[in-house]
Amino acid sequence: MQNIKALIFDVFGTVVDWRRGIAGEAEAFLGQEKGLSLDWEEFADAWRAKYQPAMEPIRRGERPFTKLDVLHRENLVEVLADYGITSLTDAEIDRFNTAWHRLPPWPDSVPGLLRLKTKFIIGTQSNGNIALMVNMAKNGGLPWDVILGSEVVQAYKPQPEAYQRACEALMLPPEQVLMTAAHNNDLAAAKAQGMSTAFVARPLEFGTKNRKADIEPGPHVDISAWSFTELAEKLGC
């Protein structure tokens, strides 16, 4: 770990609580503003469920690279149709789609990042596009040094190019870059490209009823912690 120069982070689930954020935005807009009554967490899960499938044609090269904000909006239109919600204007859908720009950080994210930033370059390595990441950082106080990820590297994790090009952009050998995520599949893909890997458990990513979150680090993990502040401690910050 002593040669680490930069930490790059998965964001959705690892840095921010997408489920609580989307459920809260859905309740504020569809509930309080539009008078609908739904299971808001189920709505968040339904929108999120379309996330990975939407990137698949791009990963397979069947669709040109498309920003996640665009995919999120396409997915939202589908989810609204699934729920039989047909009364929203295009402008309202546009605005609701920016819910992802306002996701709340986990409580330890900002304090941990501020400590890590004193010693390392810290950046995003998310499938989210640049505007989404920048706006989320401004809204949540995430002190990134650099926004990397899908739009910069023109690839979606876990494509190998996503990890390779992020390290190239930093002009660092992959072993000096610590990929940090709550998801073992992301870390396994990073390790396959020679990166160092940190696992931070986010047991509540999928809520209290669903226990599918990774709790234990997988075999490709170099260092693990229960919070960003503990990770900072372990890395001497």
Place this chain on the structure above:
Amino acid sequence: MQNIKALIFDVFGTVVDWRRGIAGEAEAFLGQEKGLSLDWEEFADAWRAKYQPAMEPIRRGERPFTKLDVLHRENLVEVLADYGITSLTDAEIDRFNTAWHRLPPWPDSVPGLLRLKTKFIIGTQSNGNIALMVNMAKNGGLPWDVILGSEVVQAYKPQPEAYQRACEALMLPPEQVLMTAAHNNDLAAAKAQGMSTAFVARPLEFGTKNRKADIEPGPHVDISAWSFTELAEKLGC
């Protein structure tokens, strides 16, 4: 000005003092370490003089996009040859080439950016590559929200695509993005793409003997100031 959401900055000359920085690094390495005696500011000027010509084949589409760190190194090899300095190893040249990663901010840059950051997205819109900008920010305390510029947009200013794609990355209409520079040609090119423009004079960019720095804002400038702190004041930060 009241719809401005983001400020993006020219960096070399506008945010940092490249001439003093390069002269100081040259003196520390070639002078104190290698025992040479040169006019260090003249050396800095000679290296910088190769900057614009090196980007020209890329702007004309005759060479694939190449990071500025690579161009800087090619230029350095030429300058060293021009000075008859032939004794450096490849590793020494590599290290000296990172002098651009350590350029000192003008005295008002960090205080002004910290104020501007409270109200706006602030980012780089430089011909420098990502690693160069990130390392310079870490060394100088530049609090960027986002690193944009040549490597992200795959174009070199003043190519129109450089400005267009930066605004697209932020998902903002160009008039809501304030291009900030000490160089009127940069601002004219930004204005031609519909951006808002801010001029900040850097009268000493080329030293005290050479008065070629732009002092007055050109006709395409929307707002001007003598420092980043004055710009922050004028923008209500």
